[in-house]
Amino acid sequence: MPSSTKNSDPTTLHNPYFYQKPGQKDIWSLINETAAQAEQESGKSIVNLGQGFFSYNPPDFAIDAVNQALTKPQFNQYAHARGNPNLLKQVADHYSRSYGREVTPDQIQITTGANEGMFSIFFGFLTSGDEAIVFEPFFDQYIPNIEMTGAKVKYVEIKYPKKFDTGVVEGKDWEIDWEGLENSINEKTKIIVINTPHNPIGKVFTEEELERIGELAIKHNLILVSDEVYENLYYTPQFPRPANLKSLPELAERTLTVGSAGKSFAATGWRIGYIQGPVNLIKFVTAAHTRICFSTPAPLQQAVAIGFEQADKLNYFENTVKDYKKKYEIFTAVFDELGLPYTKADGGYFLLVNLSKVKISKDYKFPQAISDRGTLDFKLAYWLIKEIGVVGIPPTEFLIPENRLGND
Template sequence: MLRISRRLMSTVSKTNPAGLHNPYFTIKHGSKDVWSLINETAAAAQEELGKPIVNLGQGFFSYNPPDFALQAVNETIQTPQYNQYAHAKGNPNLLNQLSKFYTEHLGRPVPKEEIQVTTGANEGMFSIFFGFLEPEDEVIVFEPFFDQYIPNVEMTGAKVKYVQLNYPAKLDKENVTGDDWQVDWEGLKAAITPKTKIIVINTPHNPIGKVFNEEELYKIGKLCIENNLILVSDEVYENLYYGPSFPRPATLKSLPELSERTLTVGSAGKSFAATGWRVGWVQGPASLIQYVAAAHTRICFSTPAPLQQAVSEAFIAASENGYFEKTRQEYLKKYEIFTKVFEELDLPYTKADGGYFLLVNLSKVNIPESYVFPEDILGRGTEDFKLAYWLIKEIGVVGIPPTEFLVPSHRKGNGLEKCLRFAVCKDNSVLEDAVERLRKLKDYF
């Protein structure tokens, strides 16, 4: 499909070099992506109000990485060898630490040959797709989805097939858990065709906060084995889970052979509050990792060397000082602070099993009918965009409209239209400020 489109375009673009673009990038002039739209709205509101807006929109941290990670950066940046190209596979010291980390968490020896360091988890996903997909192949993605998956797949010429994590109707009136967001199992089976190569899961899930349980992983894994598919498990929030354990497809005792076809994606940015460092990785069987490595080498060759070394040293420190467990406890406190206002106002939400987002149902909020919205907001055609805009302008809190994580044809009338996603990866004082502002919502019930 991609090749045909390029040929067709070449016949009509002889005097227009811009017409030679990749057909995936069909840019609608004047339209804005959700991140630009929400952030520009927040910036304008802040200027109008003359005081800061509480930004709980995008999942970036309001605070620095831990001191031991910052110290590692300061030291490695002074060392000549870490200011030059790192090996395409990754800094050997980081590979060693990741080998130890996964050996502990997967319960078996994980050699360095099973790991590829990438320039952020997103480039890791991109490398997987370019390593395995051809035009006309198919990839199954659960909806709602992290929005980067879709262009990453489509740029290879492959097609995305969508399977629902069904919106739980009771979220309209009461709190739910991740388990209440159930897989459309019949839809999943029907989505698999001879062209299917990959199923993608995200656990803990953005934007829901769901952690896929062992029964769900078993059923998905069984379909992968029966149909000779690769399972890509995006586990960037793997160190932020709030149950007694974190089920991983690569560790299922009930289906050990699944590990032979699972590629696990991780992120230093999420683990060490350093999203701007852009250090991620992919772990999986060496027979699969070799193709991820080949794609990575051609996409960006090498990930920033000083930051790789800093992450390797951060892993050492974290294993000695209990950092990940302390961080989980800190996040439980953040959720306790932030959910208090929704409990007070009886606004239902999905209890986060992991990650750092909270999905809240705000259907009780009545925006005045006379309220004026800009065309950029009205043009999105869904109520959650109006809600997000109004919340910024009138309450001073930024949330993300979650219908952005659905395909356009599934947005209107979906339960997510009543919701907003908030990021709690902020200082406690920021969350407390948000709580005070959100209490004003009771005036609009």
Template sequence: MSQMNSNPAVALHNPYFEQKQGSKDVWSLINETAAAAQAESGKPIVNLGQGFFSYNPPDFAIDSVIHALKSGFNQYAPAKGNPNLLKQLTQHYSEELGRPVQTNEIAITTGANEGMFSVFFGFLTPGDEAIVFDPFFDQYIPNIEMTGARVRYVELKFPDKFNTENVTGDDWTVDWEGLETAINSKTKLIVINTPHNPIGKIFNEQELKRIGELAIKHNLIVVSDEVYENLYFGAEFPRPATLKSLPELAKRTLTIGSAGKSFAATGWRVGWVHGPAELVQYVIAAHTRICFSTPAPLQQAVAEGFEQAKSNNYFENTRRDYIKKYEIFNKVFDDLGLPYTFAQGGYFLLVNLLSVKVPKDYVYPQEILDKGTDDYKLAYWLIKEIGVVGIPPTEFVVPSKRVAHGLEKCLRFAVCKDDSILEEAVERLKKLKDYL
């Protein structure tokens, strides 16, 4: 073996994970920028970047963890899930779907992300294709590609009026012609995310029906990532698996859920996949080989948490809390005249900063310039000069379309923070008035 190949990390690594020397993912780059800015200034940075909660889960959920640990739930859980949690979720989905749901229609996974991964590995093989709407949650792409399958991107069209006025999720429309063109004999899955990250869009019933009709016509599975299912701010939350106008869609829909998002406990890593038993069996098979089972005490804690959430109206109260959070945070952009997309669900706000005039001679580090899009510059400048962290949303766009995409002038902010943190962010963001 030559000297060049003597390092096993160099000679034997999986080329899929090859990265340009010195490049960083968006999370590392933005968080490191925030940490450096805080160290330089000696003042706390208001971090509204990643979607993790600034506060603990509710007391009843914390108590459930302690109870589970003391009650003997400390060994392997069954691969398909803790029976108590499966029971709670069957009750939950029986109410949502309006029909009895059985435990063999649910698989418990190690977070929603591993649930998605298990779906992809359960159904995709090399040469297959999966359709993803663009912008997308970035984790979908490697999860699909690692199976050997190919991603086909279909655009959620950037609304032109978003440059000058507020819009809603309904203004972000599906490229229907692009969707029909993307479907071919290799297509197996259509992935949707509702409520959507980073837009905050909830796919309406007409959109879901049209997607569903194509899935039925071409014998496809719809994978519906609904991790923010308990954070919707309208009268109801339409789901592919509950469409009254297309009930047969439920037979080919796999729904992804998350305890971390539901109970403000992203570190617990408990998620699930719900759908027809004949589909879920392949998700369980993949999950068993990926990690075998999900942490037993946390599954039990989530089971107890769901039971108590029904009696104390936790999810209803949480929705009211988030409506207030958006009211606190949105006001500064209303006052500044900066457009945003009204969040129909989830806990992100997408803001258009096209009108903000960053000094042309502002100096950026090379690693920001290397990203090649203005939203990275905006994010860097906002951290350094305003003291607020947002995420550049072109990271959620297919690389070939990032430059000159409307999102290049936007930032995504997470409002899953204490009201006091949002209020501090508002005070700092008022300084943007000097740059308009």
């Protein structure tokens, strides 16, 4: 049954972090501290499969590029607020190849990570009283980023496929609530946010889905924000992008595409992101970015510029996809053997697994911090850490509280 957790304080809006009880830890602190404690108590290593950071270094050519950049005086000073010209050109070239049409550096803004890039978009276009549409499940950072502008989030469901109760499903089985989407649009709506490949489902939005969303954006004069941080990690034959739909070319004039060098080069700590879009929209992203952090770390921008250049020469992205396909084959074989349903990932490096068949003893002792969350998946996550030594993230954190699975 859905949790009845509710907070009537209007200042909280729908931000998941505000639904925590006083003194309650956020999910990342709770899960990571639980894992660290379990590792210390057992003396055995805990396998962290729950967070979007890498356990290995970026490729050697990227590390070498950082070291080289650090020796140059100009890359140890402030970078231009728009971004390092070398990186602007490389990112523009990257999109030109992907889109099959020219993208120029003035259509790019470099940001301090993709998250700050999205924050800049929201601050550039939203104000108090506006509304932004987000598909649920959602990446949790979208919500506070939007609500800090004074805008309101409207949630549209990506429907849970019933057959996921008993069997393996694909991204296409997770269908958008189209009626809900249309009903969510009104005169206050300014932005629709999509995430493809999707975190946590692993769904790549189809061309048909993007066309339908795009037609609504055009009809109602909305901006489409496409979070594509896993753009270089997809396993489908094609990766449709809203900014490059042949059937709807005018959508590119209202689309802001979000990218991440951290995800692309296994360097999330470098905090280099980028936004691509038409010049008349990018200028507002630049204005917000300049006020938020002014500029992004200069030596790391230069390193990413060199990284893009080398990646194309070495087929780095293509080889990374091949490596991940092999990893997924090993990973999913475990759940096939156990008979646990999962969603085949179209892209990204997450796997959404249905663990409802896993039964925990009724007298199993949970700490109060876990019991207080009131959802089965938090108990499963705790049990997996303590008994199996594997970290996973409870997927209810990607839902608003009233849609979370309760203990019943």
